[in-house]
Amino acid sequence: MKAKVKAKTKQASAPPTATPSKLIDARIKELGDWRGAMLSRLRGLIKSEDPEVVEEWKWMGTPVWEHDGILCTGESYKAVVKLTFARGASLPDPSKLFNSSLEGNMRRAIDFREGDAVNEKAFRALIRAAIDFNRTKRKS
Numbered sequence: 455m456k457a458k459v460k461a462k463t464k465q466a467s468a469p470p471t472a473t474p475s476k477l478i479d480a481r482i483k484e485l486g487d488w489r490g491a492m493l494s495r496l497r498g499l500i501k502s503e504d505p506e507v508v509e510e511w512k513w514m515g516t517p518v519w520e521h522d523g524i525l526c527t528g529e530s531y532k533a534v535v536k537l538t539f540a541r542g543a544s545l546p547d548p549s550k551l552f553n554s555s556l557e558g559n560m561r562r563a564i565d566f567r568e569g570d571a572v573n574e575k576a577f578r579a580l581i582r583a584a585i586d587f588n589r590t591k592r593k594s
Contacts, residue, residue, distance in 0.1 A: 478528075485530055493535050516528070535565075539584055551576055
């Protein structure tokens with residue numbers, strides 16, 4: 455099985471005091487190809503489904519979306535944009551969006567390749583399920 459190699463990109467060129475949202479903006483801009491467009495589109499869907507989502511910048515340059523805990527991270531590799539859902543194994547996925555990291559006990563991921571269509575309805579449902587899961591876990 456081939457190891458996936460993170461695409462070599464320079465760090466987002468925002469000032470050190472930049473907000474996580476500005477750093478994500480800079481990452482999208484620096485990618486400049488289909489990966490930037492895909493990351494931007496997925497980010498827009500996340501934010502439109504959850505206007506209260508908090509954007510973070512963690513682990514030396516990974517966009518993270520949170521609501522009562524991590525919903526998902528957005529990584530860009532040479533051949534894929536990967537959205538990893540922190541508690542994906544606990545989420546319903548009737549549309550079978552998860553296509554990566556399927557062997558773990560907690561995480562699940564979606565690898566988007568160039569030209570892939572996004573099932574917006576199913577993706578929004580997955581975001582909503584992640585929010586609901588985090589809220590339920592927080593209350594227990």
